[in-house]
Amino acid sequence: MYRYDEFDHQLVNERVAQFRGQVARRLSGELTEDEFKPLRLMNGVYLQLHAYMLRVAIPYGTLSSKQLRMLAHIGRKYDRGYGHFTTRQNLQYNWPALKDMPDVLHDLATVEMHAIQTSGNCIRNVTSDQYAGAAKDEIEDPRIVSEIIRQWSTFHPEFSFLPRKFKIAVSGTPDDRAAIRVHDIGIQIVRNGKGEIGYEVYVGGGLGRTPMIGKKIADFVPKEDLLAYLEAVMRVYNMYGRRDNIYKARIKILVHEIGAEEMKRQVDAEFAEIRKTGALHLPAEEVARIQAYFAPPAYETLPDESTELNKAVLADRDFANWVKSNIAAHRVPGYAIVNISLKPIGGTPGDCSSDQMDAVADIAEKYSFDELRVTHEQNLTLADVRKKDLPAVHAALKAAGLATANINLITDQIACPGLDYCALANARSIPLAQQISERFSDLDRQHDIGELKINTSGCINACGHHHVGHIGILGVDKKGVEYYQVTLGGAADEKTAIGDIVGPAFTEEQIVDAIETIVTTYLGLRQPGERFIDTYRRTGIDPFKESLYATH
Amino acid sequence: MAQHSRKGAQFQALTANRLADGIVVYLTADDRWSESLQEADVADGKADGEALLARAQATVATNIVVEPYLFEVTRDEDGIRAASVRETIRQAGPTVRLDLGKQAELPGVHR
Ligand code: HEM
Ligand code: SF4
Numbered sequence: 001m002y003r004y005d006e007f008d009h010q011l012v013n014e015r016v017a018q019f020r021g022q023v024a025r026r027l028s029g030e031l032t033e034d035e036f037k038p039l040r041l042m043n044g045v046y047l048q049l050h051a052y053m054l055r056v057a058i059p060y061g062t063l064s065s066k067q068l069r070m071l072a073h074i075g076r077k078y079d080r081g082y083g084h085f086t087t088r089q090n091l092q093y094n095w096p097a098l099k100d101m102p103d104v105l106h107d108l109a110t111v112e113m114h115a116i117q118t119s120g121n122c123i124r125n126v127t128s129d130q131y132a133g134a135a136k137d138e139i140e141d142p143r144i145v146s147e148i149i150r151q152w153s154t155f156h157p158e159f160s161f162l163p164r165k166f167k168i169a170v171s172g173t174p175d176d177r178a179a180i181r182v183h184d185i186g187i188q189i190v191r192n193g194k195g196e197i198g199y200e201v202y203v204g205g206g207l208g209r210t211p212m213i214g215k216k217i218a219d220f221v222p223k224e225d226l227l228a229y230l231e232a233v234m235r236v237y238n239m240y241g242r243r244d245n246i247y248k249a250r251i252k253i254l255v256h257e258i259g260a261e262e263m264k265r266q267v268d269a270e271f272a273e274i275r276k277t278g279a280l281h282l283p284a285e286e287v288a289r290i291q292a293y294f295a296p297p298a299y300e301t302l303p304d305e306s307t308e309l310n311k312a313v314l315a316d317r318d319f320a321n322w323v324k325s326n327i328a329a330h331r332v333p334g335y336a337i338v339n340i341s342l343k344p345i346g347g348t349p350g351d352c353s354s355d356q357m358d359a360v361a362d363i364a365e366k367y368s369f370d371e372l373r374v375t376h377e378q379n380l381t382l383a384d385v386r387k388k389d390l391p392a393v394h395a396a397l398k399a400a401g402l403a404t405a406n407i408n409l410i411t412d413q414i415a416c417p418g419l420d421y422c423a424l425a426n427a428r429s430i431p432l433a434q435q436i437s438e439r440f441s442d443l444d445r446q447h448d449i450g451e452l453k454i455n456t457s458g459c460i461n462a463c464g465h466h467h468v469g470h471i472g473i474l475g476v477d478k479k480g481v482e483y484y485q486v487t488l489g490g491a492a493d494e495k496t497a498i499g500d501i502v503g504p505a506f507t508e509e510q511i512v513d514a515i516e517t518i519v520t521t522y523l524g525l526r527q528p529g530e531r532f533i534d535t536y537r538r539t540g541i542d543p544f545k546e547s548l549y550a551t552h
Numbered sequence: 553m554a555q556h557s558r559k560g561a562q563f564q565a566l567t568a569n570r571l572a573d574g575i576v577v578y579l580t581a582d583d584r585w586s587e588s589l590q591e592a593d594v595a596d597g598k599a600d601g602e603a604l605l606a607r608a609q610a611t612v613a614t615n616i617v618v619e620p621y622l623f624e625v626t627r628d629e630d631g632i633r634a635a636s637v638r639e640t641i642r643q644a645g646p647t648v649r650l651d652l653g654k655q656a657e658l659p660g661v662h663r
Contacts (some may be wrong), residue, residue: 026571026615027571027572027615028615029613029614029615031573033612033618033619033644046615047569047574047618047619048574049576049641049642050574050575050576050645050654051569051573051574051575052574080652080653081650097572097573097574098571098572098573098574099572099573106578106600114554237650279596348649351649370601419637419638419641420646420648421646421648424637426643427637428637428647429618430646430648431647431648434648449593480635480638481637482636482637
């Protein structure tokens with residue numbers, strides 16, 4: 001994985017020292033809150049309902065065991081013994097005190113971590129595929145491009161005061177696990193007819209109050225031109241993106257207003273200009289230098305079948321269920337990708353205790369080359385585990401309460417912090433996810449229902465990706481009472497779709513029953529082999545409307 | 553942001569977050585900041601509310617709290633209660649992880 005060079009170290013350490021001074025001046029009153037707020041936000045520090053919140057960047061979701069142990073330590077020392085993994089592959093602490101924040105950032109810096117680019121109107125932490133490097137049909141490891149973009153965008157003076165925040169995601173496989181079409185820029189790594197690697201570029205995707213699917217404006221940007229092309233997109237946005245209205249400031253609004261064709265024309269024109277000056281050409285040596293950080297680990301030559309694994313599957317039903325849902329195919333024979341669910345039945349999606357973090361760090365060190373990933377669905381991934389080690393990995397996860405076998409099933413939900421923590425929330429998200437999880441806890445039933453993604457946000461900002469959940473739940477506030485609006489048919493993969501609103505919102509008492517009605521309706525309608533989303537696409541919304549509202 | 557104060561609210565208390573650690577506090581009758589809603593000064597009526605807010609804003613310069621605002625409360629036999637879900641959660645902690653923090657210390661507030 002990427003290791004800091006001297007510039008990175010210097011940059012981050014200087015930032016910590018600077019923030020230490022700023023916090024001291026705020027506490028002594030030299031800085032007013034109005035002066036201080038933008039400074040703390042630049043360091044990932046928000047003020048929430050009960051306390052400050054710190055958002056820690058995990059670039060493209062990749063972590064070493066050592067880094068995870070530090071996150072565990074910080075959770076214990078400065079927080080309440082846990083952290084929350086988010087849909088942006090980051091980690092949030094819910095309870096740190098402002099006065100401790102410089103120490104927290106200092107501790108993070110000792111393991112090459114920070115909170116830069118987790119807030120503010122800059123290019124945010126780049127997100128990517130949690131299966132990077134291990135996925136079967138991968139064209140190129142997306143972390144290489146992600147790291148190049150990180151280095152280019154960090155503290156980039158031209159892009160530090162954009163009209164609004166800016167999010168970039170990269171996928172290296174045709175199966176999109178990084179939701180690239182709902183990002184400001186989505187990059188799909190592709191190979192052309194000549195076998196060269198380049199990039200398909202989508203712009204103007206996003207969720208929030210105005211959900212939009214990104215439009216493709218380039219079919220093949222050659223490797224050496226990627227930064228020049230991205231710079232062209234950023235220039236067009238910086239020039240024409242609206243600054244008069246915060247709700248219209250994202251690039252998606254610009255693309256929507258001028259159209260994808262015009263956006264493409266302007267970007268192409270800007271790109272031609274940048275190319276003329278020859279700036280920002282990505283030298284092959286530089287790419288190779290970064291690529292070397294992501295060289296494949298020292299895989300052993302193994303038979304693809306593992307007798308140990310096969311035996312264990314026959315002997316242990318729990319293990320077999322876990323293998324069925326949590327294991328994905330690896331490109332190297334004899335290896336597997338392990339998904340660790342952070343969605344125990346009745347738990348908080350994405351929460352992980354410090355003890356659990358330590359346990360995962362140990363498991364990753366022992367069985368997966370000392371490294372792990374955070375997924376945008378708020379789970380963790382061990383990307384490179386030998387198949388014959390799966391029983392031992394499962395046992396170790398089970399001992400840490402981390403062996404929930406539900407990846408991609410109905411209880412593997414995304415939920416934002418909602419009104420339990422978030423100052424912007426209209427309604428609670430977590431308790432809803434917990435109730436739904438309890439309702440569908442039976443594993444046989446979950447397998448019968450099959451792949452189904454329920455995403456919940458506590459307000460229109462859509463941090464819980466509700467628009468792109470197969471079933472989306474949005475919390476709304478009606479005169480101080482929580483209500484929940486349901487959308488159906490959303491998807492965040494290569495067939496990205498924004499869900500359709502099914503009808504009037506439900507009360508807190510009704511919502512779990514309503515979800516069950518939707519599920520039962522689907523089970524009644526589905527044809528052999530159909531997942532929920534397939535059935536929905538075939539039948540449309542009407543049968544669901546009918547069963548939800550006809551009897552009321 | 554969810555509405556926490558209603559225009560026609562009869563009773564209002566004043567809350568803020570403590571600067572140093574972000575903890576929720578309430579302005580008391582003797583101008584201290586207390587972590588307990590039960591110690592909060594309660595304004596009766598609009599004029600009283602405005603006076604309460606003015607007292608709070610005067611203390612902002614002393615750097616003890618940030619973002620003070622009024623919110624609606626009710627009084628019953630159990631004492632002062634926040635009217636909205638939001639303020640109830642600020643008062644008594646998240647409605648999840650009931651093993652921790654205020655959620656654990658103030659049982660019975662989240663009904
Ligand atoms: C608790 C403090 C948080 C605050 C104050 C906050 C605030 C916001 C706001 C204001 C937006 C809308 C931005 C826009 O459309 O321009 C937004 C979007 C978003 N947030 Fe959060 N958020 C918080 C937590 C989270 C968490 C915990 C996650 C992950 C679970 C998250 C992930 C996202 C994502 C993925 C979007 C996507 C929408 C987009 O990019 O269009 N946020 N957030
Ligand atoms: S969706 Fe709304 S409630 Fe949920 S975390 Fe984002 S801002 Fe807060």
